[in-house]
């Protein structure tokens with residue numbers, strides 16, 4: 001492991017995290033990890049954004065994803081000794097995150113090579129390993145409960161699969177997630193328990209909230225949750241922006257340019273927040289494009305200065321169907337609530353289903369690369385914008401957030417060909433579903449959890 005001993009942190013004391021609502025005392029990473037949200041209802045953010053040293057940034061192209069990740073993690077987390085952080089990162093990031101050249105100056109950061117084929121594996125696996133580290137020290141066991149509309153459940157289930165001292169309960173709405181997603185959640189077994197709820201996603205979420213508010217249950221089962229606002233899922237997402245930049249540096253100059261635009265397909269805006277932190281730490285990203293589908297509350301907010309959250313509408317890029325993005329409060333905090341300042345770093349654009357389909361089709365025709373609907377929203381946003389002349393001398397890094405095979409219906413409609421499932425999905429389809437069916441009734445859930 002390389003040691004960046006030349007990095008000077010003269011003012012670095014303990015790294016603390018504060019609530020964006022400002023009414024709660026600073027806490028350690030461990031505290032923020034276990035509690036998820038501050039007791040004033042706000043999301044946790046770092047008290048200060050740490051800086052990369054010039055020596056670290058100048059030798060990035062010689063570093064591995066592992067080395068970069070350890071450095072990022074140790075700048076935020078000072079309660080886990082470095083040797084253990086290395087171990088956590090080895091276990092969490094056991095898949096590659098390649099930067100792939102699509103065409104012209106467009107590169108895709110393929111974040112989907114983890115077990116559930118979406119970028120949420122990165123955060124879920126890191127969070128599971130850090131929780132497990134603290135639990136081993138305390139000789140304690142916990143139960144993690146989550147409600148899912150599809151993708152989060154499979155990432156959390158896989159991320160926490162066979163992690164010691166943690167059992168996971170995933171609630172999903174019966175018949176309302178895709179067959180593939182259901183298999184991904186219900187075929188693991190061991191410490192993963194799938195509960196099929198006769199009801200909607202909202203019913204599942206309500207049951208989870210009731211469970212987390214039930215003191216008896218929380219005490220008896222050491223109940224907590226692994227939702228996406230947890231810092232344990234956000235911090236690891238900073239690492240791959242740095243890794244993308246490191247990979248870009250190794251590409252010949254004729255193909256790439258040092259001015260970088262990062263395009264982030266966005267729903268709850270966690271991925272974008274992590275990218276903004278990477279920039280704040282000194283990573284030279286010139287601009288971010290936040291690409292949403294028709295759920296355009298953030299593009300509208302940037303345009304009008306007025307934020308009007310509303311119920312989400314269903315689109316082809318369903319993991320981004322969010323009408324009130326939870327991480328926006330972190331972004332507002334970072335920019336002192338000043339929309340004009342946000343706009344100097346971020347452009348927000350909304351892409352329709354029509355444009356998404358068209359992007360998948362046209363990109364496939366030209367390059368044979370198959371974009372998933374979420375990544376297509378990102379690529380399309382860049383293309384719309386790049387009609388402006390000043391962007392010619394830039395490299396574009398699009399966060400490729402999912403593998404296309406997770407969305408066969410949409411992709412087949414776009415390219416007019418049958419999708420072949422990768423082995424990891426094909427295998428899950430042939431395994432036997434194991435789940436417990438319950439009505440949307442809290443007493444039944446509680447009895448099950450205490451049995």
Ligand SMILES: *Cc1c(COP(=O)(O)O)cnc(C)c1O
Nearest residue numbers: 266267268269270271319401402
């Ligand atoms: C969750 C998700 C997103 C949105 O990410 P946020 O961090 O919530 O903005 C984009 N694409 C895919 C495939 C996802 O699963």
